[in-house]
Amino acid sequence: MAASVFETCSIACCANRTPNVVSWGRGNIIAFGTCNSVALYHPQERRVVDVLNGHTGRVNAVQWVHRKDNAPECHLISGGSDNQLLVWEAQNGKFIQSVECKGHTGPICAVDTTYMEDSKILVASSSSDSTVRLWLCSDNKEAECLHIVSFGSGFIMDVSLTVLPGTGVPILACGGDDSRVHLYVQSKGQFKKAMSLQGHEDWVRGVEWASAGGELLLASCSQDSLIRVWRLCAKSGTDACTEDDHTIIRMKEDIFEVKDREVSSVFAVSLETVLAGHENWVYGVHWQPPLYKDGKLQQPLSLLSASMDKTMILWAPEEGSGVWVEQVRVGEVGGNTLGFYGCQMSPDGSMIVAHAFHGALHLWCKDQDKEGEWRPGVIVSGHFNGVQDLSWDPEGEFILSVSSDQTTRLFTTWRKQDGKQATWHEISRPQIHGYDMQCLATVGRFQFVSGADEKVLRVFQAPRNFVENFANISGTSKERLLMSNDSANLPEGASTPALGLSNKAVFPGDLVPKSNEEEEQFNSKSDQYQESYFHPLKLTEPPPEDHLLQNTLWPEVQKLYGHGFEMFCLASDSTRTVVASACKASKAEHAAVLLWSTTTWRQLQMLSCHTLTVTQMGFSPDAQFLLAVSRDRTWSLWRRSQPTAESPEPLFSLHAHTGKNTAIHGRIIWSCDWSPDSKYFVTSSRDKKVIVWGPCRLECSEEHVLPVEIKPCSSVLDVGDSATAVSFCPVLCSGNSYLLAVGLECGKILLYKWRPGQEAARGGDWTHCGETDTSQSHALAVKRLRWRPKAGRAGREDSKRIGQSDRESDFEDESSWVQLASASVDHSVKIFNINKRSL
Numbered sequence: 001m002a003a004s005v006f007e008t009c010s011i012a013c014c015a016n017r018t019p020n021v022v023s024w025g026r027g028n029i030i031a032f033g034t035c036n037s038v039a040l041y042h043p044q045e046r047r048v049v050d051v052l053n054g055h056t057g058r059v060n061a062v063q064w065v066h067r068k069d070n071a072p073e074c075h076l077i078s079g080g081s082d083n084q085l086l087v088w089e090a091q092n093g094k095f096i097q098s099v100e101c102k103g104h105t106g107p108i109c110a111v112d113t114t115y116m117e118d119s120k121i122l123v124a125s126s127s128s129d130s131t132v133r134l135w136l137c138s139d140n141k142e143a144e145c146l147h148i149v150s151f152g153s154g155f156i157m158d159v160s161l162t163v164l165p166g167t168g169v170p171i172l173a174c175g176g177d178d179s180r181v182h183l184y185v186q187s188k189g190q191f192k193k194a195m196s197l198q199g200h201e202d203w204v205r206g207v208e209w210a211s212a213g214g215e216l217l218l219a220s221c222s223q224d225s226l227i228r229v230w231r232l233c234a235k236s237g238t239d240a241c242t243e244d245d246h247t248i249i250r251m252k253e254d255i256f257e258v259k260d261r262e263v264s265s266v267f268a269v270s271l272e273t274v275l276a277g278h279e280n281w282v283y284g285v286h287w288q289p290p291l292y293k294d295g296k297l298q299q300p301l302s303l304l305s306a307s308m309d310k311t312m313i314l315w316a317p318e319e320g321s322g323v324w325v326e327q328v329r330v331g332e333v334g335g336n337t338l339g340f341y342g343c344q345m346s347p348d349g350s351m352i353v354a355h356a357f358h359g360a361l362h363l364w365c366k367d368q369d370k371e372g373e374w375r376p377g378v379i380v381s382g383h384f385n386g387v388q389d390l391s392w393d394p395e396g397e398f399i400l401s402v403s404s405d406q407t408t409r410l411f412t413t414w415r416k417q418d419g420k421q422a423t424w425h426e427i428s429r430p431q432i433h434g435y436d437m438q439c440l441a442t443v444g445r446f447q448f449v450s451g452a453d454e455k456v457l458r459v460f461q462a463p464r465n466f467v468e469n470f471a472n473i474s475g476t477s478k479e480r481l482l483m484s485n486d487s488a489n490l491p492e493g494a495s496t497p498a499l500g501l502s503n504k505a506v507f508p509g510d511l512v513p514k515s516n517e518e519e520e521q522f523n524s525k526s527d528q529y530q531e532s533y534f535h536p537l538k539l540t541e542p543p544p545e546d547h548l549l550q551n552t553l554w555p556e557v558q559k560l561y562g563h564g565f566e567m568f569c570l571a572s573d574s575t576r577t578v579v580a581s582a583c584k585a586s587k588a589e590h591a592a593v594l595l596w597s598t599t600t601w602r603q604l605q606m607l608s609c610h611t612l613t614v615t616q617m618g619f620s621p622d623a624q625f626l627l628a629v630s631r632d633r634t635w636s637l638w639r640r641s642q643p644t645a646e647s648p649e650p651l652f653s654l655h656a657h658t659g660k661n662t663a664i665h666g667r668i669i670w671s672c673d674w675s676p677d678s679k680y681f682v683t684s685s686r687d688k689k690v691i692v693w694g695p696c697r698l699e700c701s702e703e704h705v706l707p708v709e710i711k712p713c714s715s716v717l718d719v720g721d722s723a724t725a726v727s728f729c730p731v732l733c734s735g736n737s738y739l740l741a742v743g744l745e746c747g748k749i750l751l752y753k754w755r756p757g758q759e760a761a762r763g764g765d766w767t768h769c770g771e772t773d774t775s776q777s778h779a780l781a782v783k784r785l786r787w788r789p790k791a792g793r794a795g796r797e798d799s800k801r802i803g804q805s806d807r808e809s810d811f812e813d814e815s816s817w818v819q820l821a822s823a824s825v826d827h828s829v830k831i832f833n834i835n836k837r838s839l
Helices: 239-244 464-474 478-484 516-520 545-551 758-762 796-802 809-814
Strands: 006-012 022-024 030-034 037-042 047-053 059-064 075-080 084-091 094-102 108-115 121-127 131-137 143-150 156-163 170-176 181-187 190-197 204-212 215-222 226-235 253-260 263-276 282-287 291-293 296-298 303-307 311-317 324-331 340-345 351-356 361-366 374-376 387-392 398-403 407-414 423-432 437-442 447-452 457-461 493-495 504-506 556-560 567-572 578-583 593-597 603-607 614-619 625-630 635-641 651-657 669-674 681-685 689-694 723-728 738-744 749-754 766-771 782-787 817-824 829-835
Touching (some): 022 059, 022 340, 030 059, 030 075, 037 059, 047 094, 075 108, 084 108, 094 131, 094 143, 263 324, 311 351, 387 782, 387 817, 398 423, 398 447, 398 829, 423 464, 423 545, 578 614, 625 669, 689 723, 738 817
Parallel strands (some): 059 108, 156 204, 437 567, 669 723
Antiparallel strands (some): 006 829, 022 030, 030 037, 084 094, 131 143, 156 170, 215 226, 253 263, 291 296, 303 340, 398 407, 493 504, 567 578, 578 593, 635 651, 669 681
């Protein structure tokens, strides 16, 4: 299969929660580890352009191999918890895994690399097996381990490699838990210890070399909140004589000798400066990349540092005195988060990025108009743990997702004023919880129910501030959105009390600032402490992380009690009247499905049939049936009875189910979905089988005449791996065939056409239409697949309305596209565009 039928539209992900996991290349691409993959992010296009899958454990360290001439890199190194070091090489614009370095017996935590004179790549890697290994990677795709430096029971937190000036000899700096910086120099193929630099009083967290005018500068940062800059320079023979002159006061120098091709050189290391400004552990230091000036490559004396005190500082020497001072300080305000793990700077020095304890990337851009001012920029964001469930809004304009990182996030499209293409961004974080999130169901456009690892279901409703900002960012009419919502009594926003889990509504009256007299007369003790941290925002672009944490919550309108164990799955019907919920269960009494009314939020019914956890549920598009699949390997189908005067509320009765003898699936059924015409439903299981069942409605009959028996309508499709997610496309394909997406445990997504008919017995009813390639697939199991409720690509229809269309035929073209959203344990939410004509 030449080209993939999948076109990746958007990837929402964030950096892993480790220090050395982000690297900004000279080609202006930010590489960062996300779960077991490396994502390549383009800050100008504001999207993830590629994902490199190859590691089988978490990626902990990523580093571009910078070229001597400052051209865009063609190699990238990554190290992970699978004890492996991978070298990626650019071929035809794509990065391909070229070399694998195996040897470490513990997770790799830091890597650095440099080109040698013969264009071989020298790599240093530090691991929690208490060793630093040096590798030489040659053009013939082979890696040789040159040397192993053992640190006994100590650990090395960071490594940095460069070449000594005027020689071809590599020098390695290691910062460790003994509060020292160790320098190693290559001699006869081995790395010999040259010296240890003392001064830090706690673990050294980061080291980085920079080459400035024939000398080297080494920056080191530590948990003692200080940064030290060391200067390394070559000593000539005459310098050595002045050593004995005690009348001159100078910094203490440490000297070591290096032999290169029988020529002996002497180098001296002295302390240049100590930078104090941070109030907590300093995790990362980074020199500004070299720039071309008058045709020569020059190293700007500018150092960036990132700390757990939630700030980044840009340091530089003052022009007159040469004293190093703080030039700029940027950071995150508010929120109950920890600080930054590391920092990077763009090749031209106009943008800086930090990655935080919760994986979020923070970007600041130099303000072109105001000298010395920096402002927050828009950057990719996503979950920092497995994504468990997702749902489109009924109009297909935004996606809600829930994750084990205890958050619910909302993604939508945004088009810049001059932007050609709409890009997807997180614009709201409706729920930040204290339990791992598990499931969600949307009830109308601006209301959803979510379940976490607790026995309570929570109902959320969008505040007015969100509706207004969503209209601004997505380019829809605010009036139209507020009309569709009961806008008269909408709260302005929401905030969480200091020790609470529930988002409390904030009304416009709560936001009125108090006068001075009122301030002085506290009615009670609690009045002294401001309860609401919410500030209404007027957004025209996606908000940065600190706004997402504080100002984009949705108020919780209801709690639903009734389950005895942690929530597992949720479903809502198309008429927005009923929500079904199920919890974890090992006995039949707990495996019942509960039905709730969305008008009163009362429990309507308890549906008992299964003996173990119900894993997924789905209402048929015509809202007449509810399907449930379970860990007990069976499914049950419930039919809605017609409301009567006595019971106006909808009630469901058991219509069909499989038992021990009739269940074709031999393992847990993970997922289920309905065909768009409500005639068939599909189930997928750990036994690698996908089966379509039906018919639930007869073609020519009246609504209430039901088929006698529901049985398999398709041949059994074996997809070769545990089928963890399945979804019917709401738009039919040519020739009355149905389009299905199947998500596998290995992370792949398969597309099939299924045509009901006589060929089922011979297996000719299934047609394989395509699958995601290695870079498009998830790295771990697919948890949920959801098609956009209508044809077309989100964010494209608006541009046609605004009149940005190039050709009239574009509008007709749009109806042949469908969009598929997928959630995975690999922390990512992906959206794919699929053109039905290419199938």
